[in-house]
Amino acid sequence: MRARPNPPARPVGIKDIARALGVSTGTVDRALHDKPGINAGTRQRVLDKAAALGYRPNLAARHLKSRTSIRVAVHLPEEIALFWDSLRDGIREAAAPFAPTLSVEFRNNPRLGEGEVELFEKALASGVNGLIVAPGDPAALEPLSRRAAATRVPIVCVVTDAPTCERLTSVSADPFTVGAVAGELLSRFLPGRGEIAFFTGWLGTEDHAEKLRGFEASLEAEARRADLVSVVEAHDDEQAGYRRALTALDAHPELKGIYVSTVNSLPVLRALERRGRLGKISVVTTDLFPALVPHIRAGHVAATIYQRPVSQGRQALAALYRFLADGTRPPKRIKLIPHVVMRSNLDQLLGRMG
Amino acid sequence: MRARPNPPARPVGIKDIARALGVSTGTVDRALHDKPGINAGTRQRVLDKAAALGYRPNLAARHLKSRTSIRVAVHLPEEIALFWDSLRDGIREAAAPFAPTLSVEFRNNPRLGEGEVELFEKALASGVNGLIVAPGDPAALEPLSRRAAATRVPIVCVVTDAPTCERLTSVSADPFTVGAVAGELLSRFLPGRGEIAFFTGWLGTEDHAEKLRGFEASLEAEARRADLVSVVEAHDDEQAGYRRALTALDAHPELKGIYVSTVNSLPVLRALERRGRLGKISVVTTDLFPALVPHIRAGHVAATIYQRPVSQGRQALAALYRFLADGTRPPKRIKLIPHVVMRSNLDQLLGRMG
DNA sequence: TTGAAAGCGGTACCAC
């Protein structure tokens, strides 16, 4: 990227186009916005001239007039407050500079996947201009997403993707990379070869399968190869997680490492404690919540892979706003690089959230 | 953070204040902006009323009128292009939504610390409204920073701080945390106890000393404690770095880990290669540049601590703009959490930069 | 010291 000479003269405005063509600003406006009531030929001439002059709309002026602020609804669960509140903070932060042109309305559903359809319908009915959602049940959302698309209401998914839905983009930590980082850390943490277990929710979920693929890829890439001896599906259920963790521990007395690829890591830690193996097995977990903090401080959890909700929120809102403001399309997926949180950077992370 | 009820009625404008007080909008403007030619009593009444009504300026409208866009100068070295270009990208990205109200002028100095005084003086003379700089020589910048402060030109430091300078804020990876993360990774990477060396530039530099402190803190916190047997100052000099690395390697045949806390890691890697110990010693480095990439892929470098230039750029510009736009003061220091870059997330990081 | 009024760039409405 080479340094350009510093900025050119004065930005070209709608009036410049009008003058150059001998038409009125009203006509230019109609052409630029695909409004009805304009001759196709005139429209083309205007568009060409606009492109030739390098016209860039002045967003400030635009929103000054159209008193109707852009309304964005955000649907997120309450469930794990620390995580979702961070996401909300990121959205708020990114939205702040555009107030009052942009107004953000937060609506919560109790848990991921519960009540999201109702919220979605209400939002569409209330005429919002855009939507940020964490899809708990992509299949249920699919028909709604088509309705939204029909009325040109863009949707941005956060945290998990819903690839079958009609969405503008999705913002999330890349699951393959998340798994790969966990795998690399674990194999480096082990003194030599050693047995490793992988805990997940449902392997049917694309995200989780991707994490496993990334995890395995890392194990293979490492010279002192670790053996993946067990893949446990806990179905996001605490009881099941606990029981299956006990079973896995008993089946593999030589186990040296565990990666829990969902947020559901507490049951596994409880099982480790029950068997007196806390601190003897290297554990890598997912995300961060209050109950995990003491385990990290104590060294029971070597690292946790953090999906950076604040950044996800910021990026989701920025992408959505840019699209609504001037039609800029973001890439199909926005992938964040996950954070590795350990004892040494835990405090700083908590401070920033606090 | 509890959910607030959704937005209130219509935002309060300057006219509302004027009407409520029976004065003109001009008077309100003068009061709000500390402009001369207004009665102290009137000003106070206006300020009180504004506060009472909860007035928030409409930035869009503001910049629409004052054709004089905010000018921000950015002074960064050319030296390690990948790093500084990333920083510039972050700045550009954050500035984009505010164009053409905000214009950013990039000026480069050849290397960190070279020619920065001249650039600084030119910028002040040209009447910029704000400055983003990477201070190579804080002492030299100090008097200039006072001149800037006198004319109310805010300065934001990036990458390194210059605490003795008169600055609005500084954006950087927290050096203590950077060192602490490196220390924790290294001690976890070692199979058991083991000898470790720490390479730095000048320990007199506050940043570097902080990194060492963080590093040592982590070593102490770890149960299987590693021994820090050597602290090497390379003075950012390639030759010196190489020679001292050789010396350190020869003095410590049992060395198991190395942390290079400056960007100057290549000489150390060359020394390792020369002694046939590449891949036998766990190495943690700083930042990322093309020549380092193959070493990470090959596993010679286990991890590198990345100071996230893109984010630094974004945050620096956002903080500066917010201050120039509506006077919001950022915290004294903005600390980023460094990234841990390893083989498993290297590609994603490079992709985002490319 | 203060008020009145003219725009900034774009949108929306009315009249032709």
Place this chain on the structure above:
DNA sequence: GTGGTACCGCTTTCAA
């Protein structure tokens, strides 16, 4: 289909 123009909220100038 098109041109003219009032107006969004704020800053700035000029006159009082």
